[in-house]
Amino acid sequence: MQCSPGSQSVLDAGGFERLLALLRSDGFVLVGPIARDGAIQLSAITGIEDLPRGVGDEQSPGRYRLRPREDDALFGWAVPSQPWKKQFLPSRLDLVHIRRKGSALEVEPAAAEANPIAIIGARPCEVAAMRVQDGVLRDGPHPDSDYAARREAAFVLAVNCGTPSGTCFCVSMDTGPRAKAGFDLAATELMEPNHRFLIEVGSDAGARVLERVAATPATDGDIAAAADLVAGAAQKMGRALDNKGLTERLLGNLEHPRWDDVAERCVGCGNCTLACPTCFCTNVEDSSNLGGDVATRTRTWDSCFALDFAYIHGGSVRPTLRARYRQWLTHKLATWVEQFGTSGCVGCGRCITWCPVGIDLTVEAGAVGEARG
Amino acid sequence: MPMRIGRAGHDIDGVFTWALEPSAPFAFEPGQFNMLYAHGVGEVPISISGDPNDFSSLHHTIRVVGNVTEALAALEAGDEVGVRGPFGSTWPLAEASGQDVLFVAGGLGLAPLRPAILSVLTRRSEFGQVTIIYGARSPTDILFRAELERWRGRFDVTLEAIVDHSGTDWYGPVGVVTRLVAEAEIEPEYCVAMLCGPEIMMRFTARELEQRGLEPSQIWVSLERSMKCGVGLCGHCQLGGTFVCKDGPVYRYDRVASKLLLRGL
Numbered sequence A: 001m002q003c004s005p006g007s008q009s010v011l012d013a014g015g016f017e018r019l020l021a022l023l024r025s026d027g028f029v030l031v032g033p034i035a036r037d038g039a040i041q042l043s044a045i046t047g048i049e050d051l052p053r054g055v056g057d058e059q060s061p062g063r064y065r066l067r068p069r070e071d072d073a074l075f076g077w078a079v080p081s082q083p084w085k086k087q088f089l090p091s092r093l094d095l096v097h098i099r100r101k102g103s104a105l106e107v108e109p110a111a112a113e114a115n116p117i118a119i120i121g122a123r124p125c126e127v128a129a130m131r132v133q134d135g136v137l138r139d140g141p142h143p144d145s146d147y148a149a150r151r152e153a154a155f156v157l158a159v160n161c162g163t164p165s166g167t168c169f170c171v172s173m174d175t176g177p178r179a180k181a182g183f184d185l186a187a188t189e190l191m192e193p194n195h196r197f198l199i200e201v202g203s204d205a206g207a208r209v210l211e212r213v214a215a216t217p218a219t220d221g222d223i224a225a226a227a228d229l230v231a232g233a234a235q236k237m238g239r240a241l242d243n244k245g246l247t248e249r250l251l252g253n254l255e256h257p258r259w260d261d262v263a264e265r266c267v268g269c270g271n272c273t274l275a276c277p278t279c280f281c282t283n284v285e286d287s288s289n290l291g292g293d294v295a296t297r298t299r300t301w302d303s304c305f306a307l308d309f310a311y312i313h314g315g316s317v318r319p320t321l322r323a324r325y326r327q328w329l330t331h332k333l334a335t336w337v338e339q340f341g342t343s344g345c346v347g348c349g350r351c352i353t354w355c356p357v358g359i360d361l362t363v364e365a366g367a368v369g370e371a372r373g
Numbered sequence B: 001m002p003m004r005i006g007r008a009g010h011d012i013d014g015v016f017t018w019a020l021e022p023s024a025p026f027a028f029e030p031g032q033f034n035m036l037y038a039h040g041v042g043e044v045p046i047s048i049s050g051d052p053n054d055f056s057s058l059h060h061t062i063r064v065v066g067n068v069t070e071a072l073a074a075l076e077a078g079d080e081v082g083v084r085g086p087f088g089s090t091w092p093l094a095e096a097s098g099q100d101v102l103f104v105a106g107g108l109g110l111a112p113l114r115p116a117i118l119s120v121l122t123r124r125s126e127f128g129q130v131t132i133i134y135g136a137r138s139p140t141d142i143l144f145r146a147e148l149e150r151w152r153g154r155f156d157v158t159l160e161a162i163v164d165h166s167g168t169d170w171y172g173p174v175g176v177v178t179r180l181v182a183e184a185e186i187e188p189e190y191c192v193a194m195l196c197g198p199e200i201m202m203r204f205t206a207r208e209l210e211q212r213g214l215e216p217s218q219i220w221v222s223l224e225r226s227m228k229c230g231v232g233l234c235g236h237c238q239l240g241g242t243f244v245c246k247d248g249p250v251y252r253y254d255r256v257a258s259k260l261l262l263r264g265l
């Protein structure tokens, strides 16, 4: 069938498997969700048999667990434990090798692996997060060339949400539960009366692949069922964030007592920044070979919760947890807008779920600026 | 990116200046910095301290404070060092054209201001009164002393220096730099002020200048933050909704004042 951006078709489970096989034969490494160690994790996969069949999740502040579903849905959970960002911004990446020869230095780029990846099953909020990171790492005056190359080569198959968790709030951030842009294909998984996927085409690359899988055109019934599913998901958001006047309220209350209050609970572990799909901060470390003549510069993820993150001569710029939590929250929800024109939060809820002490940014953001009662 | 050190010279205790030899002409604007790399140790932001009209020799003035600056200090003329840049925003020489210019430097803050001072002196007739105020901890901490003496000898430049603690060879004023700012002859309406030094010194100087009638939008400051990438990717230099490496290091004071007045931003 003829496909183009915007067109909708239907694949049954076998068709979905053919789609994954085609992507593989086109040279993509498939990365998708799997159930492992009691969590949905991201991993290299080979086909739909690797996907988490009949598994749902429960998420609340500081708590995550899998639960069995009553059906055989493959995407019947909310967001995986890890964000997708490491596919484009690896947690460790060798940048260059620098060799010293006498008094001279020779720079060789560290070889980058070339395998393009196909993202299988990114949630709408996660697709939105990729676009937020694009704004930081790709679309500025000095793009990160490694990030841009990985992003350019990747294929994105999004899967819309039917079962949000207790920490989801994509509706508040206008990023879900249906993906609007930023994907090659977007699927909505339907279980009744039979297991099938409504597939929406988001790009020419998506259209070309789909044309080769022999999808059937979507009926009005399929389209209505998918719309009902995401509309239902929108009603089931675990949380909400009141965006109205948020930037002004946060930045106008940088000395509010709530910052002291949250600083007493926060342990500064940085889990929230690791789990967040938009957090992009990195460090660069040097290591040398035994002879000391070849040094390798390696980029690693960093976190604004680390005490030495903002060290300059004379001490850290943000010596207290109060200052560091405030930096994190105000950047996500307020100064990001000033800097990049979008919020730095897509409402995935991970920072709430994976905070060991259950700090909830929607609650903190709501409390900053409130009169003390 | 590797560049040969042409000359390395000791300035004052713990501070040295390099003249690097770029293999191709190196253009920069006053206020910009480079990321300098010490092999196997790391990379740090260092302002360019030389003359922007000299494309064949690139100057950096460096204070030894930690791992990377120690490793840089160990290099000698003839050695190569990694250089990435130039990065960052610039001193407002275009805005200052036709106006009086006031430079206020504290300690090593004279180094990032030097390219701006040299530019202004090269194009001296484009500017009104030129005043340079310099504060150092003690007479032996005065950077570029011979050059300061030369500038002071010019009829078209006013130069005042002050030290926190005097020594045997000092006949000038003793105290903090804001004292000289309070006494400087300025016409507030026609003045652009450029400040570089410890953040606390810039805050107090800006406050003094505001009391003298300058608007915060006539005052410019150069800020220091932790930097790993220099180009707006690593997040280390975040300040409010800006990256100091990209939107700074030189800021118009009204755009950062509220951030500097609050601790821990």
Ligand SMILES: Cc1cc2nc3c(=O)[nH]c(=O)nc-3n(C[C@H](O)[C@H](O)[C@H](O)COP(=O)(O)OP(=O)(O)OC[C@H]3O[C@@H](n4cnc5c(N)ncnc54)[C@H](O)[C@@H]3O)c2cc1C
Residues within 6 Å of the ligand: A308, A311, A312, A313, A314, A315, B033, B042, B044, B045, B046, B047, B048, B061, B062, B063, B064, B065, B066, B067, B068, B069, B070, B108, B111, B112, B223, B224, B225, B226, B227, B249
């Ligand atoms: C735009 C810009 C321009 C600059 N221009 C110049 C210039 O022209 N000349 C110049 O000399 N400098 C300049 N600097 C400052 C210079 O970049 C720093 O001095 C340099 O990065 C220090 O690096 P280092 O590795 O030698 O010291 P570091 O090892 O980074 O140490 C810096 C200081 O922090 C302390 N410290 C570091 N980590 C810790 C920790 N975990 N716990 C406790 N203490 C710690 C160290 O003891 C030391 O006092 C500039 C900075 C910026 C941002």
Ligand code: SF4
Residues within 6 Å of the ligand: A272, A275, A276, A277, A278, A279, A332, A344, A345, A346, A347, A348, A349, A350, A351, A352, A361
């Ligand atoms: S701040 Fe929290 S909810 Fe928002 S995108 Fe990051 S992890 Fe998700």
Ligand code: SF4
Residues within 6 Å of the ligand: A265, A266, A267, A268, A269, A270, A271, A272, A273, A305, A351, A354, A355, A356, A357, A358, A359
């Ligand atoms: S908010 Fe929670 S997850 Fe984030 S640093 Fe604090 S304790 Fe860790």
Ligand code: FES
Residues within 6 Å of the ligand: B226, B227, B228, B229, B230, B231, B232, B233, B234, B235, B236, B237, B238, B243, B244, B245, B246
């Ligand atoms: S130094 Fe990396 S963002 Fe500014």
